[in-house]
Amino acid sequence: MRRSMTTLILATTLLIAGGSSFFQARAAGLKNVHVHEGYDKQQLMGQMKIYARSLGVKCGYCHVKGDFPSDDKANKRAARSMMKMVKSLNRDYFPDPDGVRVTCFTCHQGKKLPLNTPE
Ligand code: HEC
Ligand code: HEC
DSSP states (O other), X not given: OHHHHHHHHHHHHHHHHHHHHHHHHHHHTOOSOSSSTTOOHHHHHHHHXXXXXXXXXXXXXXXXXXXXXXXXXXXXXXXXXXXXXXXXXXXXXXXXXXXXXXXXHHHHTTSSSOOSSOO
């Protein structure tokens, strides 16, 4: 009886310790995120796929291969600044969450650089 109690306590301790380190890892999983604060990894990935498709590019257009947190690529730095711009545009001019909002696609339309004059 005593022995199984010890085992139970040990197992519970391991579960709690393991569980909290799991959540810590998840929270710390994103290392260099300034615009998407509070996103979990899955939400961030959904957003990343939309960014890539909005510009018609792959992840490597902005990211150093094998090092997603790195800011070494100019395109990533430019993209972060664009994300801030989009955020403030929507906050200041298109605040209705059910209305049409500005996104990367609004300007880029699947291209690396938006067209400034009609085709
Ligand atoms: C147009 C540029 C762009 C494209 C394309 C892009 N990303 Fe990102 N990514 C960023 C920026 C900018 C950030 C930082 C966002 C912030 O500061 O909130 C980021 C952050 C991340 C992070 C978080 C890294 C960390 O821990 O700090 C991951 C992971 C990531 N991107 C993966 C991807 C994947 C996978 C793809 C392809 C499906 C992709 N990204 C496509 C610009 C891009
Ligand atoms: C209001 C229109 C507009 C929106 C919205 C917009 N962009 Fe841009 N973006 C531009 C223009 C214009 C340029 C070209 C700037 C230049 O050549 O200096 C550009 C260029 C870029 C570049 C390349 C920078 C370079 O120097 O070549 C990246 C990367 C980029 N945008 C990412 C994004 C992402 C990601 C989003 C959404 C978060 C976004 N943009 C939303 C207008 C926009």
